[in-house]
Amino acid sequence: MELFHASILNDPSGTRLAATMDRFGYYLATNDGKKGKLARNTAMSYYRNVKLWLFDEFPRFRVSMEMILLKQGRTLDNPCLKRERGGLVNKALPCTKQDLGSLIRYVYSTARASSLTTRTPL
DSSP: OHHHHHHHHTOTTOHHHHHHHHHHHHHHHHOEETTEEOOHHHHHHHHHHHHHHHHHHOGGGHHHHHHHHHHHHHHHHSGGGOEETTEEOSOOOOOOHHHHHHHHHHHHHHOOGGGOOOOOOO
């Protein structure tokens, strides 16, 4: 937990907090518990509670991250996450240019130079 706190505090932009909450939302949507998958209302309740707890822990990120995490919560609550025979529904909402732009911005903002490999021609 200390590593998580240090990681969030060392990132002034809040992208690590957003990425962590995005992963947590995916975990809630796909996790199989003892009684099967979580109900949509339960998953949303867990997501909101953790979001509010993080805003209490890191109050400086509340203003900048509230809209981003609200959008992630809407994605979790979206009808495309309703389960059909134990899995996710194959139907997805159409992706807009704005969605593609936000995906590309996220990939570029979280990419690291050390993780990229460059190949030199022989």
